[in-house]
Amino acid sequence: MANIKSQKKRIITAEKARMRNKAVRSELKTAIKKVRLAVEEGKVEEAQAAANAAGRLLDKAASKGIIHKNQAAQRKSGAQKLVNTIR
Secondary structure, rough: OOOOOOHHHHHHHHHHHHHHHHHHHHHHHHHHHHHHHHHOOOOHHHHHHHHHHHHHHHHHHHHHHHHHHHHHHHHHHHHHHHHHHOO
């Protein structure tokens, strides 16, 4: 454990940020999973709605710096390609 007061604070804030980032990443995985499940069931409207929702979450995570903007773009593209396979 650190002795310096500012470092103790940084340890605490870094842990809070880590937990918040972990929750957001988990939410992203769940959103993409919903797209995949809707595609497997063949539900076009549900899959498109899930892809749109996932896209918003990905953009938000990228703007907050949780994931890189290029990774967000790649994941959005992949989700939309899945939806387009059932159209």
